[in-house]
Amino acid sequence: MARAVVSVPATAKRGEVIEIKTLVQHVMETGFRRTQLGELIPRDIIRTFVCTYNGEEIFRADFHPAISANPLMTFSTVATASGTFEFKWAGDKGFSVTESAKITVA
């Protein structure tokens, strides 16, 4: 199981723009590289990343082979209410990882 690390502020003021950082473990094999025997290494990448905040989608990204191994993603959202962030990565070979984080909004 691939590891995922997310960084969300524990508390925030209502209406404040908060920054979220996510990191997930993945080789992101491009599908353009060859082994020393000349065989093409099949593509194996994360295709999509979705972040939901109390069930509502706030950010989504499509990854291509040009995203580095162990993709890092930094983005923002407005702290509207206390609740849970859900992060979901999905990719080739049935890759699927979810992670969640809680926030308290004052």
Place this chain on the structure above:
Amino acid sequence: MTTRREFLATAAGLAGGIRLAAVAAPAQATPAAMQEAVRKVIGTAQVRKGRVKLDVPPLIDNGNAIALSVAVESPMTPANYVKALHVFAERNPLPNILSAYFGPRSGRARVATRVRLADTGTVIAIAQMSDGSFWSDSAHVVVTLSACLEEALI
């Protein structure tokens, strides 16, 4: 009889020809391929310069992990926000790098990640606004160690 000078000039020309052929190999996208990839994503819309700030180092030692961030000027209100952001590199085998989708709840249209670049060339970021307009910024990047195409040690 070929003089030394003529010989060197011919050799240099040949070497140049070989280099050109290598660049034109199908494994690497050309600016035309990037244009095509851009058109596939955004259609026939007109893209204007401005409002987008693409931040990427001008000189890169290792093309495998390059810190890239893109910020778009926008109030991010339900009436006026950035819908999507697309990043392309003209020299990558697949020009598409990233597509990110925002909404009014994003607060700020900024995204930062780490990318791979195969060769020296232009990187372009295109933002789609909620009013349907497209804005862009580009940067020229020099890459000394290429990503994507190197031989894997397996």
